Amino acid sequence: MAYTFDEHYHVSDVTAVLSVAIPVLIFLLTVFTLYAYLLRTIDVFHVGLALVSVAVLAASVVMAANGASISVSLLVGMLAPVVVVVGYEALGHRHAAAHLDRLEQSAPASH
16 A cells, blocks of 8 residues: 555555555455354345445445546445444344244253
8 A cells, every 4th residue: 555655666556555455355255254154044134235235345446447546445445344333233233133032942952
């Protein structure tokens, strides 16, 4: 990222935005994969959240490629995790609770 602002190096804004967007993408996909694995379900709502998050990250890269400033592009990219938080707080926590209840009901009774 810092090489973008150093005059001795020639790093494009797109490369700089990708250097942030790719790790964020990996993190978000890891979170959704862990959710699906641990709760043994693939929830349509969470798939939608994942797709919207990926779209926000892609939009930040496209903005940088089309000449938007690196600051604006990074600010848009920072909204990808916000999408997940808002979606989970608005509706996702109910889905998670329902999945946990379902898992609890199907678990063998312990003595």
